[in-house]
Amino acid sequence: MNRLQGKTVAIxxxxxxxxxxxxxxxxxxxxxxxxxxxxxxxxxxLAQGVVADATADLTAGVLGADLVVLxxxxxxILELLPAVAAARPDGCIILDVGSTKQAIVAEMDRLPDSVxxxxxxxxxxKETAGLAAADPGLFAxxxxxxxxxxxxxxxxxxxxxxxxxxxxxxxxxxxxAEHDRLVALVSHLPYFIAAALMAEAASAADxxxxxxxxxxxxxxxxxxxxxxxxxxxxxxxxxxRQAILAALHSYRDRLDELISLLEDGDDGALGTxxxxxxxxxxxxxxxxxxx
Amino acid sequence: MNRLQGKTVAIxxxxxxxxxxxxxxxxxxxxxxxxxxxxxxxxxxLAQGVVADATADLTAGVLGADLVVLxxxxxxILELLPAVAAARPDGCIILDVGSTKQAIVAEMDRLPDSVxxxxxxxxxxKETAGLAAADPGLFAxxxxxxxxxxxxxxxxxxxxxxxxxxxxxxxxxxxxAEHDRLVALVSHLPYFIAAALMAEAASAADxxxxxxxxxxxxxxxxxxxxxxxxxxxxxxxxxxRQAILAALHSYRDRLDELISLLEDGDDGALGTxxxxxxxxxxxxxxxxxxx
Numbered sequence: 001m002n003r004l005q006g007k008t009v010a011i012x013x014x015x016x017x018x019x020x021x022x023x024x025x026x027x028x029x030x031x032x033x034x035x036x037x038x039x040x041x042x043x044x045x046l047a048q049g050v051v052a053d054a055t056a057d058l059t060a061g062v063l064g065a066d067l068v069v070l071x072x073x074x075x076x077i078l079e080l081l082p083a084v085a086a087a088r089p090d091g092c093i094i095l096d097v098g099s100t101k102q103a104i105v106a107e108m109d110r111l112p113d114s115v116x117x118x119x120x121x122x123x124x125x126k127e128t129a130g131l132a133a134a135d136p137g138l139f140a141x142x143x144x145x146x147x148x149x150x151x152x153x154x155x156x157x158x159x160x161x162x163x164x165x166x167x168x169x170x171x172x173x174x175x176x177a178e179h180d181r182l183v184a185l186v187s188h189l190p191y192f193i194a195a196a197l198m199a200e201a202a203s204a205a206d207x208x209x210x211x212x213x214x215x216x217x218x219x220x221x222x223x224x225x226x227x228x229x230x231x232x233x234x235x236x237x238x239x240x241r242q243a244i245l246a247a248l249h250s251y252r253d254r255l256d257e258l259i260s261l262l263e264d265g266d267d268g269a270l271g272t273x274x275x276x277x278x279x280x281x282x283x284x285x286x287x288x289x290x291x
Numbered sequence: 292m293n294r295l296q297g298k299t300v301a302i303x304x305x306x307x308x309x310x311x312x313x314x315x316x317x318x319x320x321x322x323x324x325x326x327x328x329x330x331x332x333x334x335x336x337l338a339q340g341v342v343a344d345a346t347a348d349l350t351a352g353v354l355g356a357d358l359v360v361l362x363x364x365x366x367x368i369l370e371l372l373p374a375v376a377a378a379r380p381d382g383c384i385i386l387d388v389g390s391t392k393q394a395i396v397a398e399m400d401r402l403p404d405s406v407x408x409x410x411x412x413x414x415x416x417k418e419t420a421g422l423a424a425a426d427p428g429l430f431a432x433x434x435x436x437x438x439x440x441x442x443x444x445x446x447x448x449x450x451x452x453x454x455x456x457x458x459x460x461x462x463x464x465x466x467x468a469e470h471d472r473l474v475a476l477v478s479h480l481p482y483f484i485a486a487a488l489m490a491e492a493a494s495a496a497d498x499x500x501x502x503x504x505x506x507x508x509x510x511x512x513x514x515x516x517x518x519x520x521x522x523x524x525x526x527x528x529x530x531x532r533q534a535i536l537a538a539l540h541s542y543r544d545r546l547d548e549l550i551s552l553l554e555d556g557d558d559g560a561l562g563t564x565x566x567x568x569x570x571x572x573x574x575x576x577x578x579x580x581x582x
Contacts, residue, residue: 123507127572143504172504185495186506190513193484195568196545200538202571204476212578213434213463215477216414220579221512222481227572230565237553237561247491248550252543254487259539262528270528274521277486280493281418281518287503288511 003162004030010065011051012058012080014041016126017097018071019134022050024167026136035061041131050131059087067159070096075235078107085111093156095120095163099183099232101147101176103239108149116156119147119176121183122169127227137168144169147176184243188236189251191225192244198226294453295321301356302342303349303371305332307417308388309362310425313341315458317427326352332422341422350378358450361387366526369398376402384447386411386454390474390523392438392467394530399440407447410438410467412474413460418518428459435460438467475534479527480542482516483535489517 007030011018014036022032022045034045034054042054055061058080062068068084070077077098084094094117098104101119108117123143126133144164148157164171174182201223205211237244261270298321302309305327313323313336325336325345333345346352349371353359359375361368368389375385385408389395392410399408414434417424435455439448455462465473492514496502528535552561 123505125507125509142507145505178501182499182501182505185492186502186510189491190488190509192549193488193546194513195565196542196549197481197484198568198571198575199545199548200480200542201476202568202575205575208473210469210473211477212575214414214436214473215575215579216416216433218416218481218516219477221515222485223572223575224512225509226568227576228569230562230569233565234558234562238558241553241556245550245553248546248553251487251491252546252550254490255484255539255543255546257490258483258487259536259543262532262536262539265532267525267529271521271525274486274524277489277493277517278519278521280489281514284489284493284496284503284506284514285518288506 002028002166003159004028004067004166006030007066008033008064009163010035010062010068012036012061012068012070012084013072013076014038014045014050014054014131014134015071016129016131016133016138017122018069019045019050019131020136020138021069021071021097021163021167023134023136024139025163026050028166033061033065044131050134058083062087062092065092067163068092068094069163070094070098072096072098073232073235074098074100074104074239077104081107081111081117085115089114091115093159094118095156095160097122099187099236100239101145101179105147105149105176108151111149111151113151115151116153117149117151118156118160119145119149120160120164121145121147121179122164122167123183123187124169127224129229129232140168142169143172145179146171146173147179148173180240181243184240184247188233188240188244189247191228191233192248193251194223194225197223293319293457294450295319295358295457297321298357298450299324299355300454301326301353301359303327303352303359303361303375304363304367305329305336305341305345305422305425306362307420307422307424307429308413309360310336310341310422311427311429312360312362312388312454312458314425314427315430316454317341319457324352324356335422341425349374353378353383356383358454359383359385360454361385361389363389364523364526365389365391365395365530368395372398372402372408376406380405382406384409384450386447386451388413390478390527391530392436392470396438396440396467399442402442404442406442407444408440408442409447409451410436410440411451411455412436412438412470413455413458414474414478415460418515420520420523430455431459433460434463436470437462437464438470439464471531472534475531475538479524479531479535480538482519482524483539484542485514485516488514
């Protein structure tokens with residue numbers, strides 16, 4: 001069953017996420033409206049037929065929408081939630097796709113009960129931002145976290161699941177705190193690790209000038225996330241600071257363990273440690289391929 | 292000018308590197324011979340026409356070769372160098388493709404002057420090993436380091452450059468110590484960073500069971516190098532320990548700086564730090580695209 005058939009979906013924010021959602025939803029028969037402050041983005045979206053309508057005015061844009069999707073950085077979502085609720089005293093369903101969930105779901109809990117609100121987070125992305133990077137296949141086969149708030153009714157939950165199915169992702173209902181701990185580990189920690197590697201390599205590049213030329217595919221992949229939008233990542237850090245710090249401290253302990261193995265010169269112990277990592281990598285890849 | 296035309300090239304070790312070299316050299320008219328201890332690998336290489344001849348016997352395999360390429364882990368290369376020189380009292384040119392260069396070039400310096408020897412290191416690879424993963428396009432457009440030893444004459448240098456050109460890579464002559472410092476930063480450090488991330492995530496996965504399902508493309512790229520062959524990486528660590536430890540200590544300082552920024556809660560300073568990393572990433576990508 002296609003729950004979006006004949007519905008109006010307003011997408012607030014036509015960046016990589018909002019744009020990719022619009023492209024992925026386009027074949028599913030709903031009417032798509034974009035709300036974005038950037039005139040060039042609105043023009044591009046209309047010219048390319050990404051959405052049927054586009055406006056800079058939140059109140060006008062969400063008018064009559066069955067589902068309002070908030071595709072913005074976390075802190076913008078925190079401000080958009082009460083604004084959308086105020087613009088829709090007649091009620092609507094709100095789904096956000098922000099990167100952390102505890103702060104957002106807490107804000108959803110405070111909304112008037114005229115609206116329904118569901119927390120969401122698709123586990124996909126690129127290090128490039130903006131509508132130009134949007135991709136209708138971005139969500140295919142990926143995990144799409146959903147979090148219930150005290151404003152999530154049966155309709156809201158079903159509508160959120162309908163959107164997840166329409167874009168080809170797998171819905172996974174989860175508690176906000178567990179979500180934030182998991183993404184601190186598998187998403188935010190890799191970003192900060194990559195950012196620190198970028199700092200280290202760029203500092204060396206300033207001295208020798210040969211670093212980039214020597215770098216190859218391994219460096220490229222390991223450092224890729226350092227290209228992420230810093231404002232978005234700072235907002236993630238502000239709303240998930242404790243879990244990120246716990247992951248970073250624990251990661252630093254692993255690094256210290258490795259440094260000790262190298263300093264001790266106990267080659268057997270180092271070999272065993274490295275072999276365990278390759279085993280874990282194999283297990284991880286097999287789990288992902290089975291999904 | 293094709294310097295390999297009509298020459299016999301013996302490749303010792305038909306793994307990812309040796310196999311890819313053979314496939315990339317095949318169209319260039321030389322006769323290719325493989326020396327590999329694994330019977331199944333030799334059969335596969337012959338059946339697929341990767342090489343004209345294959346043997347497990349080093350002395351027989353290098354007999355009559357104009358160029359002997361050592362495509363093995365670093366410590367195996369250290370043992371192969373005097374063995375090849377002993378097998379060829381009539382002389383030949385030896386090129387290795389090992390991952391560190393100081394220990395290997397020092398060993399080359401000790402060879403009898405009947406042979407010429409050049410240190411080499413193509414900056415490319417995969418986290419998968421073996422002939423099955425070999426790829427003739429592996430070297431295209433990549434940096435291929437070359438190091439002179441006291442056994443590198445004009446013929447040896449020209450032959451090494453000829454091989455680099457034939458496989459589509461860019462030759463870059465470099466001092467062994469500078470090479471080892473550079474690869475500690477752009478190749479070995481990313482590996483150890485990825486291995487520590489693998490340890491951290493796998494440890495969490497043992498507890499919650501949801502980690503892999505939550506992980507997406509960012510995690511996948513950042514952790515990829517943890518799948519590298521541990522024996523090969525342990526040998527790299529043993530022959531480049533000081534440079535790797537220096538890189539790891541400096542990296543840990545960057546991580547500590549980042550942790551302090553997060554702990555201090557100074558959002559402006561954190562945002563500035565993260566924005567600098569995105570700038571550096573942009574600079575790095577532009578440099579690579581210009582290459």
